[in-house]
Amino acid sequence: MSKGREAILALADGRIFRGRAFGAVGEAVGEAVFNTAMTGYQEVLTDPSYKGQLVCMTYPEIGNVGINAEDAESRRVYVEGFIVKEYWERPSNWRSEMPLGKYLEDAGVVGIEGIDTRALVRHLRTRGAQEAVISSVDLDADSLVRKAKASPGLVGRDLVKGVTSAEVYDWDFGDWKLGSGHVRVSHEAMRDAPAIVALDYGIKLNILRRLVATGFRVKVIPAASTAAQILAHNPDGVFLSNGPGDPAALPYAYRAIAGVLGKKPVFGICLGHQLLGLALGGKTYKLDFGHHGANHPVMDLRTRRVEITSQNHGFAVNDESLKGRAKLSHLNLNDNTVEGLQGTGVPFFSVQYHPEASPGPHDSSYLFARFRKLVETFPRYGAEALERIIAAEASAQSQIS
Incomplete structure (x- = not known):
């Protein structure tokens, strides 16, 4: 379990965000995008259309309602990595079957919390969606930027x-x-x-x-x-x-x-x-x-x-x-x-x-x-x-x- 562990989000243009890891320990590479929905993070996580992407939720508190099997939109989590402002470890919902962090850990998906998601979204709106890396194992910012720049992106790829x-x-x-x-x-x-x-x-x-x-x-x-x-x-x-x-x-x-x-x-x-x-x-x-x-x-x-x-x-x-x-x-x-x-x-x-x-x-x-x-x-x-x-x-x- 990665809770409390330091993590970094690095964008290909050199912008760095430091936060805390949750979900799986490891590293994820993909195109950083943002989702403006206030609810439905489990549906977002399991939407196959997010294959190849690191998703940032603009709503500040994520994890409140936990996870349940009925709300999945596919057989597994497809986002490459998950970015939130504040992760709630203890869900408050009678339908919840497990916390979000455990769900991501079981799926092998790296998450990062505690970053300024408003600043990230503003940056992406200004500079455009771009390749990025989330890591809780490599904390060398320059190394992560190089990895983001080396990512193939979405254009021309059959996902x-x-x-x-x-x-x-x-x-x-x-x-x-x-x-x-x-x-x-x-x-x-x-x-x-x-x-x-x-x-x-x-x-x-x-x-x-x-x-x-x-x-x-x-x-x-x-x-x-x-x-x-x-x-x-x-x-x-x-x-x-x-x-x-x-x-x-x-x-x-x-x-x-x-x-x-x-x-x-x-x-x-x-x-x-x-x-x-x-x-x-x-x-x-x-x-x-x-x-x-x-x-x-x-x-x-x-x-x-x-x-x-x-x-x-x-x-x-x-x-x-x-x-x-x-x-x-x-x-x-x-x-x-x-x-x-x-x-x-x-x-x-x-x-x-x-x-x-x-x-x-x-x-x-x-x-x-x-x-x-x-x-x-x-x-x-x-x-x-x-x-x-x-x-x-x-x-x-x-x-x-």
Whole structure:
């Protein structure tokens, strides 16, 4: 156990932060980013999209509610290292099963507390996300800066291969209910439900739960599946998941998507959205410090409705590269980056943010119902199905307003 042990966070540009270690004893290298969510640190830790990153929480007190198995978003912790202002060793929550520090120690993940996280966040906003090292074993600041500078970074790296499932499997758990946990849906109840395949680029469990709760039979397949392998399952629709790293480093993924477009309805979230943009012939680029948190405002350009969204990405789609190939459906109100795409004559839509939340608000959960409607109406209306659905949504929203 590392509690009370000295630790250092060193950035590649030479900035040094000294604090105390918690979690595992050791050293972690990755891109330093910050997350602005006030809650949900366990969901953050277990989100595969954070593979390759050291995450700083901007909320000052972390660990208060402990850890419990039901709140995990994957089978393990995926952050490379964890940075907090103040770690609470003794959680106060009736659902807690263990302290955060023990959870990180068991996972072999190094944490650092007691640093000025406001200063770190301001530095990253000014200088951009950058490679960094957390260490509780090497306390030579110059040595750690050299290690940070030598880190390969995220651009051009395929991190999906380290988080995707190697096997095809069925998923049948739905939403969580107090006192019951995650409810399993019987095969009999799902017998007549539309079937979809979900490409696992690092899929969060709450996405799978929301798909089942929306009424889908879900089959999860590996990220490297080809278009022929996807279509061989004869799905009614195709879902493209979230995941870590640079979408441009995944040509096998966006080539497979290109082979499916127009043949099946498609819905993409986060990395899935970016890969969809590349499959259409567009381009992606790296953001200065990314979007990570549960309070990002996004506008639906059709209804002008603003949704507060959960986000976790360091890359974005270039809107100019997709002119004439897709409609821009959602816009980030903080920096005007692309937050959603809609097909023109092709049945697909995608969002950069996370409508399944975990953590975060539920403003955008209607998108799962939209996908269900698209899958159900595509056989009848073909390429017109999506436009009909979105027009009906806009009409309903105008009546409410």
